[in-house]
Amino acid sequence: MNIITPEKTDKQFLEKIEKESGQNLTACNQCGKCTAGCPIAGFFDIMPHEVMRSLQWGLKDDLLNSHFIWLCVNCMACRERCPREISVSEVADALRREAVKEGVKPAEPDVATFHKNFMGVITMNGRLHEVMLTALQNVFTFKPFKDAMLGVGLFLKGRLKLLPGRIKDAGFLKLISGRLKKN
C-alpha cells in the first residue's frame, strides 16, 4: 500500500543518512529548485525534492529500491543552487552506499555493475583504463561487442592504449584499496 504511516517510517535511517551525507536533511523546505534544475530529473522515478521529503519521513525501502539513487550523475547542479545549501548529490551517494551495504538488489543493475567495475579498475591500477573498464562492463552486462567498432576507430586514431598504466607508488595504491575495502 502506498499509504504512509508513522509505523512504516524509520527515523534512524534519516539520522544515518544525515550523518553519512553530511547534509542537514530537515533543512529542506521543499522549494523544488533541485528538481527544477536537475538535467536528468525526467528519467527519475523519485524526483530530487521527493527524495528529500521521503528522507524526512524515513521511507527507507522506497529510497533504497529507487532508480534515482543509481541514475543521479552527481553533476552537483542541485547543490550549487539549493537555497538551504543541501547537496542532494551527496545524499544520493550516501543512499547508494547504504543500498550496497544492505544488499538491496539495485534497481539499475547496469549502473551498479559499472560502479563495481570502475572501482575494480581503479583499485587494480590506481588510475582509469578505458579499454579495461569498457570490456568489463560489456562482458558483465552480456553485451561483449557493444563498443567494439568504436574501440577500433579510437585505437586507429591513437586515442586508446591497449594496456593499462599503473601509478608508480604501489604502496600508496595498496593503502587506498585497503581503506576502500574497510569502508
Added chain:
Amino acid sequence: MPRIGVFICHCGINIEKTVDTAKVAEAARSFPGVVFAADYKYMCSDPGQNMILDAIREYNLDRIVVGACSPSLHEPTFQACVAKADLNPYFFEMANLREQVSWVTHDREMATEKAIQAVRMAVAKAGKSEPLASQSLPITKKALVIGGGISGIQAALDIAEAGFPVILVEREPSIGGRMAQLDKTFPTLDCSACILTPKMVEAARNPNITIHTYAEVENVAGFIGNFEVTIRKKARSIDMSKCTGCGVCYEKCPVKVPNKFEEGTGERKAIYVPFPQAVPNKPVIDREVCLHFTKGKCGICAKMCPAEAVVYNQEDEVITEKVGAIIVATGFDLFDTKRYEEYAGGAHPDMITSLQFERLINASGPTQGKLRRPSDGKEPETIVFIQCVGSRDDKMGRPYCSRICCMYTAKQTILVREKFPNARIFVFFMDIRTAGKNYEEFCRRAIEDYNAEYIRGRVSKIYPSGDKLIVEGSDTILGRPVEIAADLVVLAAGAEARADAKDLARMLGIQTDQYNFFSEAHAKLRPVETMTGGIFLAGACQFPRDIPDCVASASASAAKALALFGKPELASLPTVAKVDESRCSGCMACLSVCPYSAVTMEEVKNKSGGIREVARVNPGVCQGCGACAAACNAGVIDLLGYTNEQIACQVDAALL
C-alpha cells in the same frame, strides 16, 4: 452671472492619450458663464496651479472648474489653490476625465465627447455653487477604549501617558483578554503573563485611566470630539471598596462550573476571579449558577467574607461619560471547531483547540502545565497538530488566512518537545505563513531543532479507534495518503469576528466587512481609522492579528486619538445635509436612513403658535453621504455643495 474658468489637465498622457484636451478646452469656451479655458500637461503641478491663480487675477474669475483625475485625489490641492486667490474653496468644481473617461476606453473620439459633457456638467454645477464654511466644534479631550485586551491596554496607556484621561471598558471581570490565556509567545518564547501583567498593573495604577471591568458599552451618541457613551457596570455582587481579594469566598463556594477563561478545560466556582493575576483581583458572582440566586440558598461566601464585601442585592450601575474619541479593541472569537463534522465533530476529549492547548500547557492552568490526554490522563506519545481549521476554507465561510495559527502552532510544537523529548509531533499544513520579524527562523527552528514533522496537506478525516484518534491526511509533496494514530490532536482554530461585532458596529455607526470584522477607512492609507470620525480600531477586531501587530495598531490608534486631542477645536465638514425646516413635513424618512444618527426630531413653533415636528441634521455628526436628501419625500433636504438645484443643472447639462 458667474465668471467661470475651465482648466483641462493632460495628466501626462493619462488623459491626453485618449482625450483631445485642446478640443475639450475649446468646447468649454462656449459654455454659458465660461470666460476662460485652457489645457495643460499637469494641472496639479506648481506651474499648473500658478496658471489658475494668474487666470483668476487676469480674467477676474469667481468659479473654477478643473477637468483632471478623481476628486478623491486632487480636490484638496485645487481647493487650497483657489483659496489662495481669496475664493471660497467650494467655488471649485472638478470633472473626472481620467478614472471615468480616459482610463475606461480607447476610443479617442467618444472619450473626447464624454469629456466635453463631463466638463459641461461641472460648469453647470459650478454656476450654482454657494460659499460654504466649516463650523468650529469643541473637543472633549478624553478617550473611551472598548476592550481590555493587550490592544485596549496599550491604546489606553499611550493616551494616558500623553496626559489625557481614558476610560477602559472590559466586559469580563478582569482586563487581560486573549493574551492572558496564552502560555508562551512567539517568536521569543517569553511567557505571555510575564510580559502582559506589568502592563495590566500599569493600566490599573495610571491615574489617567479609569477601568470598568464586568461592564459593557450600551449606547453611543454624538460625534467626533463630542461623544456621549452609556456604560452598564454589571453587578459584581461585591463591594469593591471593601473586598481585600483574600479569596476565602471562592475557596468555600460549593458550586463548580466550567471555566470560560480555561476554555472549558478547568473549573471555577460560582464566585470567582478568572485567573490569579486578574486586574482587578477581586471576585465576581456568576448569578446564573450561584445557589443564592438560583435557589435562594447557600450564602456561604457572604458568611465567610471577613470584610463583609459580598452584596447580593447589588444592582447594575449605568453611567454616562463624555468622550472625544473612541478606540474599539474588542478582539476576536475562536472558530467553532465543532463545525468540522469530519473531525469527529470536534468533540472527542483527546481533540483540543489551540487555545485549550495553551491552558493545558500553562503552569497556571488546570493541569499545572502537565500536558496529558484529557480522556485517560496518559502522556501523549504521538501528537498531531492540524492547521487551517476554520481558515482558508470557503465551505466554512472563512476563506481568509487567520495569520496567527502558523506561528502559534510552531510555538506549540516547541512547547511539546520541551516536555516530551521522545514524542512524535506531526503538523499538517497547507502553507506555512511566517511573515514577521524572526518568524521564518522560528518556524525552521521548530522543524530542524525541535524535530516537528511538518506534512504538507490538509486532513480529511479524524475518527476514534481504540484509545487513539486516526488522522487521515495526505502528503501532497509525495502525492501519497498519510494515516497517523494520534494520542492527542490539536486543532489550530482560526480567528473570527466577535459574535456580537455587528451589534457594536451598529451602535457605533461604523462599518464591518463580509466577515463582520470592523472596516478601516482605507485599506492602505487609513488603516486604524473608521469611516466615522473619532472612532479608531485597534487589534484583532479589525482582522486577525498577532501580539506585535495588535500593539502596533493600538499605538497607531492612540496616535490618531492624540492628534485629535492636540487640536484646539474641530472644523466641521461643510458639505453636510441641511433641512429646510419651514417646508419639512416631519415624516422622518431621513431619520431612518441616516447611517450616522445625525438626524434628530425637533419641535418647532408654527407661526400660529402650534408645535410641529421637523427633522434637523447635526452638522457635526453628518458625514455628507446624502442618503437623507435622496430619501426626503418633500425634497426639502439639500446636501450642501450638492444641492438639488445643482444636481438638476448637471442633469440638464448632461442631456443637452
